[in-house]
Amino acid sequence: MASNGVEEPLLSGMVDPSVQTKKKNFLKRRYRHSKSAPLAEFFPSETKGTGQIPHTESITGKLHPTFKQVAIFLAVYLGVGAVTFLLVRNQIEGKKTDGFLDAVYFCIVTMTTVGYGDLVPDSTLTKLLACAFVFTGMALIGLILSKAADYLVEKQEILLVKALHMSHKVSTTEILKEVETNKVRYKCLTVFILLLVLIIIGTIFLATVEKLDLVDAFYCVCATITTLGYGDKSFSTEVGRAFAVIWILTSTITLAQFFLYFAELNTERRQRALANWVRTRKMTSVDLEAADIDDDGFVDASDFIIYKLKEMGKISQEDISLLLEEFKDLDVDQSGTLSVSDITLAQS
Amino acid sequence: MASNGVEEPLLSGMVDPSVQTKKKNFLKRRYRHSKSAPLAEFFPSETKGTGQIPHTESITGKLHPTFKQVAIFLAVYLGVGAVTFLLVRNQIEGKKTDGFLDAVYFCIVTMTTVGYGDLVPDSTLTKLLACAFVFTGMALIGLILSKAADYLVEKQEILLVKALHMSHKVSTTEILKEVETNKVRYKCLTVFILLLVLIIIGTIFLATVEKLDLVDAFYCVCATITTLGYGDKSFSTEVGRAFAVIWILTSTITLAQFFLYFAELNTERRQRALANWVRTRKMTSVDLEAADIDDDGFVDASDFIIYKLKEMGKISQEDISLLLEEFKDLDVDQSGTLSVSDITLAQS
Known part of the structure; x- marks a missing residue:
């Protein structure tokens, strides 16, 4: 089961607001904060009313009635x-x-x-x-x-x-x-x-x-x-x-x-309290070991972020596992990092 | 503003189920999947009805009526x-x-x-x-x-x-x-x-x-x-x-x-469709650059996971930024990775 449903709050999806709202906010957020421009084009029909990317269009259409x-x-x-x-x-x-x-x-x-x-x-x-x-x-x-x-x-x-x-x-x-x-x-x-x-x-x-x-x-x-x-x-x-x-x-x-x-x-208010508490909780050496999600022997910033997000209940182990598999498929040379050649090879 | 509220689906919190449900699921999940035992003790009162950790107890009590x-x-x-x-x-x-x-x-x-x-x-x-x-x-x-x-x-x-x-x-x-x-x-x-x-x-x-x-x-x-x-x-x-x-x-x-x-x-169903689509979407070199969240010059598994979770709308740039700051505070020797000495120094 995709974890999202389970992780969702109880009354989250009355009819279907969740995906739509999430996506809207996510879009807005993207335009403002992300360093990556291409992401903002994700759901073009929502912000611009035009659909340059047919595939994206159909996803949007299927995902929620306007x-x-x-x-x-x-x-x-x-x-x-x-x-x-x-x-x-x-x-x-x-x-x-x-x-x-x-x-x-x-x-x-x-x-x-x-x-x-x-x-x-x-x-x-x-x-x-x-x-x-x-x-x-x-x-x-x-x-x-x-x-x-x-x-x-x-x-x-x-x-x-x-x-x-x-x-x-x-x-x-x-x-x-x-x-x-x-x-x-x-x-x-x-x-x-x-x-x-x-x-x-x-x-x-x-x-x-x-x-x-x-x-x-x-x-x-x-x-x-x-x-x-x-x-x-x-x-x-x-x-x-x-x-x-x-x-x-x-x-x-x-x-x-x-x-x-x-x-x-x-x-x-409650979520903010929880997130704040998790964020400032003291780390122990056991935490440190657990935080090394990719088992590469050290905890870098991304490892730390994922560990804390998991603690906050924002993401689940299943989210991580699925993406980790996806990463391993892409990482053709098994170097532990992705390079342009990796993705060209993996996707060709 | 803590991003969680905004990222939440529209009808998510009728009265306050969200935090409670999320936490419950998160707890259950933890016990099953996480490699880190200590996390499971997060909200002891919920599963065991006893409160070994006074601080945790009070957080739980404040967060939702039973x-x-x-x-x-x-x-x-x-x-x-x-x-x-x-x-x-x-x-x-x-x-x-x-x-x-x-x-x-x-x-x-x-x-x-x-x-x-x-x-x-x-x-x-x-x-x-x-x-x-x-x-x-x-x-x-x-x-x-x-x-x-x-x-x-x-x-x-x-x-x-x-x-x-x-x-x-x-x-x-x-x-x-x-x-x-x-x-x-x-x-x-x-x-x-x-x-x-x-x-x-x-x-x-x-x-x-x-x-x-x-x-x-x-x-x-x-x-x-x-x-x-x-x-x-x-x-x-x-x-x-x-x-x-x-x-x-x-x-x-x-x-x-x-x-x-x-x-x-x-x-x-919709979220799963979105997550699947994001997960299998082809990576471009622009994506690759954007995915290097900690600017350390390469995209490892954790960077990739965070990037994809952002795409799915599960987490926001604000979540990441706040945790990134927290990480920098902990990383006393500025090595880009956390060690036991880092956290001992930072928290003493």
């Missing part, structure tokens, strides 16, 4: 959902407004698992349809969460930092650096502010358009964004439901996002 | 919730059975965000209490998801593999190896089977005790485990609610778990 693909999934899902529930609208019970709007609204309330119950399926067919739509909807929400996330937040972060530093003038470079250094913190803050805005908008809307008193409006907002959806208060007017379609989707995803970023912040 | 702590959180949450809603039971409207049972049931329906709406808060106080309980409940569910997970599934996996191989006799060692190799796949399968069992139990229960017809029972089960909770069908008898308290909590968490493992499976 943001655009997710948007198309959502559109198709809502389209199919709306048409389906429009066709069976007589088998759905509850407070109705416009047929099409109700169908979309029902679809959104179902896929986000808010489930107010102000519209409920009333036949075997619609009940089973609702079951099918809630499962696929959940999967889709997971996919949206994994994609929309960083993509949408990144630009807002910069605006946020600009706003925070409005009083003292700072250059764009400084802002970018600040954002990079405290990335997760700013992501968290950005999403939190967005969430507050959505809560306020929702409360005001419910109070004015749906004529709820302020506590009820706030209560309905909380019950909605958490997907609790008791259903004693919900959107019952046509305008209300049109608003709800957009607002419910945005706010439930934003809250989920906030929880995730908050958790990431926590994880980061 | 499974037991999470169980205590849940008990406290449900206790406080039950008492609170018992005290304000006259301000809650709906179909009631036993006062205490209803309070616990309401608490569970709220924290899992199922929100049937068969019991709804009916005063400003109870509405605001419900808001507070749903947010804290969600955070707690996240925490449970991050802890209960591997802990509970691991033993069942082995039983599952045993059952699957019942016809041909295989040794325990072979089973353990099989489980290890296809870890995520078996976790996924185990949780899926558990989910099926919970769905069947729930459907039978609703059909017999709550007297729903089969389609309605299945529909109510689906609406519950997805936390949709329209509320047109729910648990209305005393026995039903007692069952619901356990069943709702278990089944919603199991479904969430299934989604997460499924996603992990996906992530693993």
